[in-house]
Amino acid sequence: MERKLIALDLDGTTLNAASQLNSATIQTMQRLQAAGHIVSIITGRSYQGSQHIYDDLHLTSPMINFNGSLGHLPHQSWASEYQFTLNKAVVLALVKYREQLGINQIIAENKTSTMTAGQDIVAGKFFPEIADSPRLTPETLTRNPNSLVLLVQLDRRSAIVDWINDHFGEVVDVGVWGGPDAILEVTSKGVHKAKGVAYLADYFHINRQNVIAFGDEHNDLEMLQYAGLGVAMTNGTDAIKSIADDVTTYDNDQNGVARYLTHYFGMAE
Template identity: 30%
Template sequence: MARLLATDVDGTLITTSHQISERTRAAFRAAKDAGIEVMAISGRQPYSIAAIVDGTALDGDAIGSNGAVAMNLDSRRVLFEETMELASQREIADRMLELFPGIKVVSVRSAGNSYMAEEGYTGLQGPGALETLWPVRHWFGPRHEVLAEPSLKLVLRDDDVAPDDLLAAARELAVPGCHATTSGAPFLEVGRDGVTKASALARYCEARGIDRSDVVVFGDNINDLEMLRWAGLGVAMANGEPEARAAADHVTLSNDDDGVAVVIEEILSRD
């Protein structure tokens, strides 16, 4: 019997119009009413997850920043955080910049509530521009200041280089202390080595006495690979990356066809 359902957000929980469908909302509510824990797990930060799942059964605990932070969205209490070592984040930034001089860097800090972007970075809209249920700080500064504090996640972006190419280069460099991934966003995401959605779920479940065999996860992208392989049942979306579909135990319908809801309804009908 499933004891925990954990879903990625973009490309999985929400449709291409960035909504949670009524069928998916109802499925998670039915699962929670049946005594199954439900949660969102994303490369997004908790503040952003909270704005998306507000008013749904998923508005309790959540995991953000690809597993680097867990938070209760109601109380905003941080359950755990994992930041990168300064030496590691500086080394990967410096070595990637040698390969791609156009890269700009962002440091995500303070449980995901603070973004410091390198001057010239594109894509960061500024304080208050992103939907959020609580204050979030976005600001710009010189590169040395961006790299001066430990990050939950380091974002590396070059508008002239595809994220897949950045990921391939980062994997080749294999900088100690770093784990690089992508999520479908137009940049590379780097966290602490060993910190993934799978490691966060393992930590979360151990504290609650939940066996991995009783965990069902849903995902669609490269940053979901570890948890798709780790969970008792890893479900990839039909619209997911080939690597995600290959890593999963099952492939459901697309995010626009309520693929997550279809699986939850089947689980509830069995349980």
Template identity: 35%
Template structure:
């Protein structure tokens, strides 16, 4: 549990459902609060499932100069420091191909990425917002013909009510090779596939070590299952008011307000006595 607010902290922010107001907006209240904490010497890190191209604008908006965690920890890099030793995780292509082909009758669509190259099984306007394709090269078609290397991760859109069947197959055949989780709620049939080492918590632990920040001085904010690892690692794991029950159970505390009502900014202002 974080106790001394006068020490340098590492503040870790998830984006969607946490520090963002909506899919593409970070409000000034949050930006101003983060900038004030930066001026006081605290370290602010973005940890998101998004690719860099879809999180860069918020990194710049907050004026950050720190490493960034993308793809839920499959990529840890520094936008401004070419000497920073990147951390990259990749899923074996042969496993992806097997899951996709063996479970094809249960899968409506799927996509994955290698850097800024997006590989999509078939075009579907309804999932464009998931692709973050702006600024990327898009390849559409059979993965056997388009995918040339191991991707950072893999997103499967299962047929309605069939997601669990796909997850069962992955669990039975690839338990120690690839992990999986569905997005829950209204997205039970969207399945994210990743390596066992892909975890925001693992990434944060490494960055805290590099910065010389003790675990007790790490504060992490999140709202969904992909945030569980970092909330468990942090000295103070903060679930959003709008977070899933699973996340709230793991967290040390919960914000008073949701992401749409400046929940992160409000919490940090109170915690660090910024209004006094």
């Protein structure tokens, strides 16, 4: 069989409902990597928030963080590392008008740093790395971040999206997280997970038809459309399932990705 690039979203896909890896998932990825396939994490998470998962899977491949804004090789310097960043002016405008707009907390992240302004009770659930993070101010923000996450008041969400699009729509995209929490993600214009996957496919000389991607949410859409085989989780959104080439039989709590790949590659369970 030709070498495949297997692109894994983490939350709601490769990870179970407790945001953990099941042993079957670890074993399956190990076997595929040993067989010569490229297994790569493609996540909206920061590097700090995903490094332990990369290590637990014992991967040797590059990883894509911040939904395509950062591509790097963990624990090593990689000559092909890339990053897309947001202009500081966008960040500082949001910091300035944060309370007025109804933004509870702003989280600006790079590969190795996290800064925050404001406070929101759900932030720690998604961003454990913010616990001791420095304050985000015009003085401390010395470089353009890869990613900006806004925890907003739910009834103000659409107005905030409109405000950002009105002021900075030519240079940024705003994504709305699924789920009950009102979270917005601001990225450099035109950057999404498919950019990262395409970059890796090109780097490893893997034809698009040999890319298998798994996801469950809106931020996986372009990646699943790009892949030769885009697989939605059975626990995924209706929108994702409607554009996918296939849907897993089992959900993320039942090792859905591992079981799908075991079947696909004809491996004994």
